[in-house]
Amino acid sequence: MFERIKFAWRTYQMLMIKHPWKLQILTSGGLVGLSDIVSQQLVERRGLTNHSLKRTAKMAAVGLIYVGPVLGVWYRLLDRLVVGQSKTAAFKKMLFDQLAVAPCFLAGFIAVTGFLGGLSREKIWLKFQVDYKSTLISNYAIWPAAQLLNFYFIPLEHRLAVVQLVALMWNTYLSWMANKT
Template identity: 55%
Template sequence: MGAGDVIAQQLVERRGLHGHHVPRTLKMMAIGFCFVGPVVGGWYKILDQLVPGTTKVVAVKKMVLDQGGFAPCFLGCFLAITGAMNGLSAAENWSKIQQGSFTTVSFSAQIWPPVQIANFYFVPLKHRLAVVQCVAIVWNCYLSWKANRM
């Protein structure tokens, strides 16, 4: 999460080293450590219990549950947490979630389905979070940019 935020600030927003907002990076790191890692790791364990196995059909079922059920809820919570950490009121936060959820979920649906099918089919449970985090460097850059521009 921290690396994604640094990339967002430096390459996307072009803030430069003097314009880098360190508290924002620290907030994103905290969200990653306290929310993203535990929640996504726990979700993969639950998903493996709900849909056991590693066949192609099982991988597709897991991806559908992941992207159709988990991802929208997770992204809404992520936007709410970043809004709260940025000092938004409940009304401002709700407005931000309503504005950003559709485009964020739509972009997620373009990136994650092929990654997750491969992840669920080829990668053992204990390594799935690591695989996701490799792809998530780019995804977290987008999330940081999206969450902090609204």
């Protein structure tokens, strides 16, 4: 079992060198989709017979077309804006991330999931009005510490994957929030 994990990690590392952008986006899409499965099965307790594959595919698409590309570009830009790996640099990156990008990213997430879910503009706006503030507050309870550690300890090429692993439970919450009626 341990040998398989080592092999998978070496393969991931090799692909990260050859195709970093593609692999980061695919990883993000897969993990956002996995978060929806966790949401449907463990949080909502739908059971396998009531599992919505369409919803899981929609959430994976959100990871592929929104989460992965937006955060991938953001982390590269952030490393150019705040240079270095010091504690101070990590703290500045976390502040930029949480004060400038997190509110906008969350608003975009609500809009993208609503659009892919077939909601009208009016219903997306209503969902935004109902869910945005509480979700942003929840974000601030989790992400500043996680991002501080991410920016300090994790190399740029692995940040998106590490964030998505940490975000497995966060994305489960977002999937539930985005799909509740």
